[in-house]
Amino acid sequence: MSVQNTLEERSGNCCELCGATENLSVYEVSPSDGSAEQSALLCSTCQAQIDAPETMDANHWRCLNDSIWNPNPAVQVLAYRALHTLKEDWTQGLIDMMYLDEDTLKWAQSGINMDDDDSEKPRDCNGTELNEGDDVTLAKDLNVKGGGFTAKRGTMVKGIRLTDNPKHIEGKINGTVIVLVAEYLKKA
Secondary structure, eight states, X not given: OOHHHHHHHHHTSSOTTTOOOSSEEEEEOSSOOSOGGGEEEEEHHHHHHHHSGGGOOTTGGGGHHHHTTOSOHHHHHHHHHHHHHHOOHHHHHHHHHOOOOHHHHHHHHHTSOOOSGGGGSOBXXXXXXXXXXXXXXXXXXXXXXXXXXXXXXXXXXXXXXXXXXXXXXXXXXXXXEEEEEGGGEEEO
C-alpha cells in the first residue's frame, strides 16, 4: 500500500489538520524518512501556510483545537509547530493542553527556531517560557534532597523566581524554598 493510500485510509480522506476534503496530498514532516508514520495528509491551504509561515492566517488555524488530540505523532508535531509559529493569545492555551511524549516533543522542537531572544529563558515541559512570578505545577514526583519529603506530581508552586541558570527556577514547596528543574514543571 502506498503512503498516499495509507494516509487517506488513516485520515478518512480529510486534511489531518483542518478537516478539508479537497486538494489533499502527502506532506512529509521533517526530518522524515518518507514513511506514513512521519507524514500527514494535508490540504493545499495548510501546506502553503506551513511552507510560508509569514502567510499564516490565525483564523484558519483555530482548527488546531481539534488536531492537537490526533493520536498520530506527525500530526501532533505539525500542530505544535504551527501553534508556536502563530504566537497568538489563544495558542499558548492549546500548547499548554497538548501532551507529547518525549520523542515526539523533541521531533516537534527540532523544526522550531529556538534561537530568538528568549532562548535563555527557562521553559517548562511543553516548551512554554516561564517568567518571574508565574505559577507552575510539578509534572512528575520529585524527591527533595535535604527536605526529607517527595513533592508529588500536580503540586502547585506559586510565584516562582528565576535563577541565573535558565534550566532552574526557585519555588516554595511545604514552606521550603527549593531549586526546581524547569523541564519538570508545567505552567499553570
